[in-house]
Amino acid sequence: TNKVFIPEVFFTNDCLTGEDVVKSTRVLGDLDGVFQDKEAYGKMNKEQVVYHVSSYLPVLESTPGGLFMGITTLYSGKVGQEYFMTKGHFHSNSDRAEFYWGVEGEGFLILMDERRNVWAERMFPGSLHYIPGKVAHRVANTGYQKLVFSACWPSDAGHDYATIADTGFARRLVDVNGVPTLV
Ligand code: M6P
Numbered sequence: 001t002n003k004v005f006i007p008e009v010f011f012t013n014d015c016l017t018g019e020d021v022v023k024s025t026r027v028l029g030d031l032d033g034v035f036q037d038k039e040a041y042g043k044m045n046k047e048q049v050v051y052h053v054s055s056y057l058p059v060l061e062s063t064p065g066g067l068f069m070g071i072t073t074l075y076s077g078k079v080g081q082e083y084f085m086t087k088g089h090f091h092s093n094s095d096r097a098e099f100y101w102g103v104e105g106e107g108f109l110i111l112m113d114e115r116r117n118v119w120a121e122r123m124f125p126g127s128l129h130y131i132p133g134k135v136a137h138r139v140a141n142t143g144y145q146k147l148v149f150s151a152c153w154p155s156d157a158g159h160d161y162a163t164i165a166d167t168g169f170a171r172r173l174v175d176v177n178g179v180p181t182l183v
């Protein structure tokens with residue numbers, strides 16, 4: 001089905017922009033350096049949409065004690081043998097935790113702790129994932145349809161993309177003879 005969960009929003013935020021819902025899109029060109037296979041990446045259309053995020057922000061960013069909610073739609077695809085995935089991040093306030101839960105489609109949540117241990121949890125409609133503080137997180141779509149997942153995180157968590165940009169994840173999720181495998 002093509003049903004995507006769109007919440008009815010029962011809050012009015014005090015955000016400076018006056019927007020309750022902030023939508024953002026990441027195209028392939030925004031993910032330079034994210035995928036292993038530079039040659040395959042180089043040949044692909046950089047305008048191709050990899051994922052959309054709708055963020056529900058009832059309070060200002062960095063407010064202590066509040067919560068944010070997001071819905072990410074990650075399309076199916078690969079760069080070389082590596083599945084389309086989100087950029088991934090630690091939190092700027094590194095001890096802040098987060099929930100992810102699967103809504104539609106299938107994939108894996110890839111997690112990495114500060115000692116660079118990496119593991120993955122299968123995502124599917126109804127799967128629930130607790131991401132402890134100090135654990136980097138990214139999602140890969142291993143299916144043939146879009147993967148939709150939701151997230152809830154503290155409004156003072158922030159995104160630390162720099163650590164991942166510098167050193168990446170210690171393992172990658174790739175298609176090995178049709179089987180998603182962490183290598
Ligand atoms: C989830 C949340 C958001 C995040 C989004 C995309 O909705 O964790 O905070 O922005 O996924 O992930 P990323 O920021 O790593 O691209």
Ligand code: ZN
Nearest residue numbers: 089098137153
């Ligand atoms: Zn997060």
